Amino acid sequence: MTDNGATYSYYPGCSLHGTSREYDASTQAVCAELGIELKELSDWVCCGASSGHSLDETLNIGLPAHTLKLAEKEGMDVAVPCAACYNRLKVAEHALQEKEGVREQMKDLLDYEFQGTVQVLNLVELIKDRVGLEKIRSKVVKPLTGLKVVCYYGCLLVRPAEVTHFDDPEHPRSLDEIMEAVGAEVLNWSYKTECCGGSLSLTRDDIVKGLVDGIVDMAKEAGAQAIVTLCPLCLENLEMRQSDGTYPVFYFTELLGVAFGLKESEHWLKKHLVDSTSLMKSLRLLS
Amino acid sequence: MGDTNLLDYVIQKSGQDVLSCYHCQKCAAGCPVAPFMDIQPNVIHRLLQYGRDDEILKSATIWICAACETCGARCPNDIDIAKVNDALKQYAVREGIKGKEKGMPAMHNAFLSGIEKRGRMHEVSLIRELRMKTGGLFKDMKLGIKMFKLGKLPLFSEKVKNMGEIKKLFEKARRAQ
Structure with a gap:
């Protein structure tokens, strides 16, 4: 389903x-370019x-349910770039819909009766399923030709x-398709999830x-020059804890920004702990 | 050890049928952090079936689990093992049981106490509070300085406006434990 301009x-x-x-800046810029308006909750x-979820079952559902309550009051579906936040919001959404007694428990806890009127969406599914690959292709001014990546979910x-009902639990494809739509060479590998x-x-x-x-190591073995991801925790760990110290990791929104010719892209890439601009410059994707 | 039997508590809290585990060990084989666990994930289930509660609750395993859910996706009996581990951690916390893994409980406590104060997580405050408790204040200092210079570690924290509701939520959660 295409839902442009939402x-x-x-x-x-x-x-x-x-x-x-x-990730915040590139998400907002790319969504604006694709005609999606994001209003911070x-x-x-x-x-x-x-x-x-480790320490307290009430807070496990109660904290994200509090956010769902705010979202229902604003009446729009919720776009979430961070995979960890998305997971917790989906757990609360699922519990409210499917688990016996949770709706009543949350009513007592948050003084609010949940209607189930808003849906939580990860940014990848929003961009791929609601905007669509065709629209993404139409926005490309600088295809990422020559950039070999693996997608890390x-x-x-x-x-x-x-x-989460997202794609496939062990062999997802959505992000691969988005990156292919902007001209990157997406390699197959066994460490996606x-x-x-x-x-x-x-x-x-x-x-x-x-x-x-x-x-x-597995990304290198697959022949990739970089890893593309969608999760801030993953990116931080991959940058902070790698022994190599030079292997680039990108948010997918940053690479969409480069392909769409957004001027701010270079500024985002300079915020990384691992040098992310040299590779892009060597491929003439950044000047 | 409390007034509830651990097995009943876990089944009730997690909603998982832990008794259906027949030890195929798919969970242990696919677990990315199993090499760092003192008790393998399926063995936790066996000990639970035997009532050897103390060994489970003091194990590093329940805190080392990264909740990646690989085990749950592969379990032939549809047991969400990460959810079982959550129930075990929550029981250990409720009963004040200190186990072999000290760092992770301290991290989770520091994280939640920050949310109770501000409604949002502030990375600098979280790291400071955690290192005050566990020591190693200068651990990762080089990384921290680099991130600060890149403008990625704001010194001032954000706070939600409606803190009254957050406080109420935490108070009610405490009463429900």
Whole structure:
């Protein structure tokens, strides 16, 4: 279904207001170019991330449900770029729809009766399914010719499948198709949905380093010059914890921005911990 | 150890039929962090079936699980094992049981206490609070300075306007535990 020119509630989440500002900026610029209006959800609250579901079942559903309550009041579907936030919001949406007693429990907790009128969408599904590949192709002024990438989806966008309903839990294709539409050479690889270690990064970086090196090594073996992702936690882990120190990782929205000829693209790429501009310059994709 | 049997608590909280596990070990084979666990994921289920609660609740495994859900996607009995681990962590926290893994519970506590104060996570505050508790204040300092210079670590935190509702939510959650 193509739904051009629509307006969505925008849930940036905490990372996009901090360490992943380039994801926030590139998301907003690319959506504007594609005719999607994003209105930041007023007074949104943290989704609770992995700490919510680890420590407290009430907060696990209650924190993201609070955001869904705000979204229902604004009456628009919610666009979420961060895979971790998306996962928590989907868990709450699913529990409210499917699990016995949750709706009543949330009514007591949040003084609000949920109607189930808004849908939570990840940015990838919004761009691929609601905007469509044809429109993406029509916006390309600088095809990413010569750029060989692998698409890294991570865990939280694709699993649990009965909650996120995204593509395929172990072999997703949506992001591959978006990157192909802007002219990149997308290579097949077996680590599309491997785990980067997520929130273990702050305290157990010994574990995360091993996982990240495995992912980077596999991307190189597939023949890719860079990894493209959609999750701020994945990108941070892949940049911070790689032993190589020079292997580029991009948000897909940054590369869409380059292909659409958006001037701000270079500014986003300069915000990375690992040099991301040299590769693009060597391919004459940035001047 | 509390007034609830651990097995019943887990089944009730997680909604998962842990007794249906027949130990095919698909979860352990596909788990990306299994090499760092002291008890393999399927063995947690066996211990749960045997009532060896103490070993489970003190294990590093329940905290090391990254909740990537690879196991849940592959389990032939449709057990969402990450959800079982959540119930085990929540039980351990409720009963004040300290296990082998210290860092992750401290991280989760610091994370949630930040949300209770501001409604949003602030990376600098989270790292400061965590390192005060666990030590290693200068760990990752080089990375932090680099990120700060790139404008990726704002020093000032954001706070939601309607903090009254957030406080109420946390108070009600505490009462429900």
